[in-house]
Amino acid sequence: MELPVINNTASEATKSGCSASSCGSTNDQMGHLPEHIREKVFNHPCYSEEAHHYFARMHVAVAPACNIQCHYCNRKYDCANESRPGVVSELHHPEQAVKKVLAVAATIPQMTVLGIAGPGDPLANPERTFATFRSLAEQAPDIKLCVSTNGLSLPDHIDELAKHNIDHVTITINCVDPDVGAKIYPWIFWKNKRIKGREGAAILIEQQQKGLEMLVARGILVKVNSVMIPGVNDAHLAEVSRTVKAKGAFLHNVMPLISEAEHGTFYGMTGQRGPTHDELQKLQDECSGDMNMMRHCRQCRADAVGLLGEDRGSEFTMDKIEAMDINYPEAMKMRAEVHAAIAEELESKRVAKEAKVQLVSIEGIKAKPETRPVLMAIATKGGGVINEHFGHASEFLIYEASSAGVRFIGHRKTVAYCEGGDTCGDGESALDKSLKVLAGCEVVLCSKIGFEPWGPLEAAGIQPNGEHAMEAIEDAILAVYEEMRVAGRLEAKLDEQQKAA
Amino acid sequence: MALEIIESCVNCWACEPLCPNQAIYEAKPHFLINPDKCNECAGDFADSQCATICPIEGAILNADGEALNPPGSLTGIPPEKFAELQAAQQAARHGA
Numbered sequence: 001m002e003l004p005v006i007n008n009t010a011s012e013a014t015k016s017g018c019s020a021s022s023c024g025s026t027n028d029q030m031g032h033l034p035e036h037i038r039e040k041v042f043n044h045p046c047y048s049e050e051a052h053h054y055f056a057r058m059h060v061a062v063a064p065a066c067n068i069q070c071h072y073c074n075r076k077y078d079c080a081n082e083s084r085p086g087v088v089s090e091l092h093h094p095e096q097a098v099k100k101v102l103a104v105a106a107t108i109p110q111m112t113v114l115g116i117a118g119p120g121d122p123l124a125n126p127e128r129t130f131a132t133f134r135s136l137a138e139q140a141p142d143i144k145l146c147v148s149t150n151g152l153s154l155p156d157h158i159d160e161l162a163k164h165n166i167d168h169v170t171i172t173i174n175c176v177d178p179d180v181g182a183k184i185y186p187w188i189f190w191k192n193k194r195i196k197g198r199e200g201a202a203i204l205i206e207q208q209q210k211g212l213e214m215l216v217a218r219g220i221l222v223k224v225n226s227v228m229i230p231g232v233n234d235a236h237l238a239e240v241s242r243t244v245k246a247k248g249a250f251l252h253n254v255m256p257l258i259s260e261a262e263h264g265t266f267y268g269m270t271g272q273r274g275p276t277h278d279e280l281q282k283l284q285d286e287c288s289g290d291m292n293m294m295r296h297c298r299q300c301r302a303d304a305v306g307l308l309g310e311d312r313g314s315e316f317t318m319d320k321i322e323a324m325d326i327n328y329p330e331a332m333k334m335r336a337e338v339h340a341a342i343a344e345e346l347e348s349k350r351v352a353k354e355a356k357v358q359l360v361s362i363e364g365i366k367a368k369p370e371t372r373p374v375l376m377a378i379a380t381k382g383g384g385v386i387n388e389h390f391g392h393a394s395e396f397l398i399y400e401a402s403s404a405g406v407r408f409i410g411h412r413k414t415v416a417y418c419e420g421g422d423t424c425g426d427g428e429s430a431l432d433k434s435l436k437v438l439a440g441c442e443v444v445l446c447s448k449i450g451f452e453p454w455g456p457l458e459a460a461g462i463q464p465n466g467e468h469a470m471e472a473i474e475d476a477i478l479a480v481y482e483e484m485r486v487a488g489r490l491e492a493k494l495d496e497q498q499k500a501a
Numbered sequence: 502m503a504l505e506i507i508e509s510c511v512n513c514w515a516c517e518p519l520c521p522n523q524a525i526y527e528a529k530p531h532f533l534i535n536p537d538k539c540n541e542c543a544g545d546f547a548d549s550q551c552a553t554i555c556p557i558e559g560a561i562l563n564a565d566g567e568a569l570n571p572p573g574s575l576t577g578i579p580p581e582k583f584a585e586l587q588a589a590q591q592a593a594r595h596g597a
């Protein structure tokens with residue numbers, strides 16, 4: 001299968017005559033995908049930024065065992081990098097997991113995707129993983145199933161994967177070079193032996209690539225996740241991106257290493273740092289020339305339940321679920337109605353957007369001068385509009401406005417991944433944290449902003465703006481960018497204030 | 502001759518299906534090895550399977566009470582560093 005080159009750089013956008021606001025945003029990238037892939041991903045909250053606002057995914061922790069060790073993982077705790085809960089978090093037996101999924105799906109009709117991602121490697125626990133998939137495919141055919149794996153035993157399970165409703169597999173591929181791999185994977189368990197260092201990494205890489213090829217040959221969608229580790233694989237990930245694209249992966253998601261000494265991981269303990277927002281964005285841009293890049297991954301916890309950044313997990317503890325009486329065939333009818341309504345809304349939005357695209361491109365021809373790109377942060381609860389109070393935002397969406405249009409860059413969380421507890425430092429106030437995650441942005445758009453953060457934001461070179469509450473995100477960004485252009489603020493590289501910050 | 506699983510086990514289930522003698526069983530607060538069934542994999546594998554896949558240093562001991570995966574052997578984290586972290590976390594817990 002050949003993948004079209006999906007490019008979201010400004011130059012490409014201009015070449016194709018598209019200078020519209022949506023150019024390069026994820027849903028627009030989807031527009032370049034072949035129809036059969038687009039259909040599969042369109043209502044998948046992990047793959048489509050648009051769908052993120054309307055549909056939800058959930059994960060169940062049924063797979064505790066792992067067959068490799070990564071330097072960013074400590075089996076005792078939740079893993080921030082591979083979005084999996086630690087082995088000490090609530091582990092489900094397959095029957096419990098199925099019950100939980102049915103209960104959630106009947107309560108939250110937007111839940112369309114069920115993933116198994118851990119806490120270990122799903123394919124190192126094939127009985128548990130496939131027992132869960134098998135009974136869900138039978139009882140809840142309207143739920144898509146997906147699985148994340150390190151790839152080591154992937155080639156052994158392709159037939160089983162192809163059997164169920166599983167059309168998405170995520171492989172974490174951090175390298176294609178065993179010398180790089182030796183710095184990431186201290187050992188693997190392979191054919192009844194523990195194999196350390198380069199030799200183990202070489203086997204892992206070979207299995208990952210083989211698994212990728214076999215999945216693509218079966219028509220199963222493959223997303224590749226990579227953890228960006230500065231000084232270890234950062235310079236190597238562009239090659240990874242090219243390689244997996246050539247083999248037919250449809251999406252590449254580069255995630256920043258999350259590494260703190262308190263996590264007790266090798267990287268945390270040896271002072272290996274994660275990338276800055278800037279470094280991550282640069283790499284994502286670099287890879288995007290070769291590959292469809294994913295930018296809205298929130299590295300959600302593998303046992304989270306809900307829409308967007310929310311977690312409604314506490315409504316679905318095992319004792320509450322046991323007490324629920326779920327009639328799934330009935331629930332499925334209600335779900336189908338909700339899904340149809342959402343599909344209609346998405347379609348009408350798409351049509352509206354297309355109309356606007358044409359308008360803007362006509363305007364675009366009136367050639368505005370080249371202006372420098374500006375990063376803006378958005379506080380939103382979802383729905384594609386600016387509707388969150390600055391102080392309530394637990395994350396910001398980052399967009400880049402430039403003469404080529406507006407493109408989505410990614411999410412930045414203001415709340416640390418560790419949710420309280422004795423491993424979290426609380427030396428920083430919430431505002432300090434927000435200032436830090438907004439680094440590089442020149443504007444923050446929110447529905448409302450209090451008096452207190454105003455000064456510190458301005459001092460940091462970030463203009464707070466509450467004037468576009470309830471407006472569509474991209475429209476508001478374009479309006480602000482235009483104001484900045486008119487005010488002559490788009491010619492200079494950076495103003496004095498920012499240099500000082 | 503039998504191996505033993507001790508309290509640092511994190512209940513990850515990795516060892517259980519690998520045992521050729523079904524000597525490993527789920528228990529609270531952690532997995533255990535039935536010493537009457539465990540023969541250290543003699544005749545089946547060159548390496549004790551449980552200790553070969555176990556990700557936790559020090560969780561499995563041999564008959565002499567020695568860790569089959571001593572500190573630092575699996576993670577590469579120098580044992581002193583790890584001790585430091587544990588001390589710091591303990592202090593934080595008691596302080597809180």
Ligand code: SF4
Nearest residue numbers: 520539541542549551
């Ligand atoms: S050493 Fe071998 S026989 Fe003994 S418990 Fe471990 S896997 Fe089973």
Ligand code: SF4
Nearest residue numbers: 510511513514516555
């Ligand atoms: S592999 Fe180690 S940590 Fe996991 S259950 Fe067995 S003894 Fe416990």
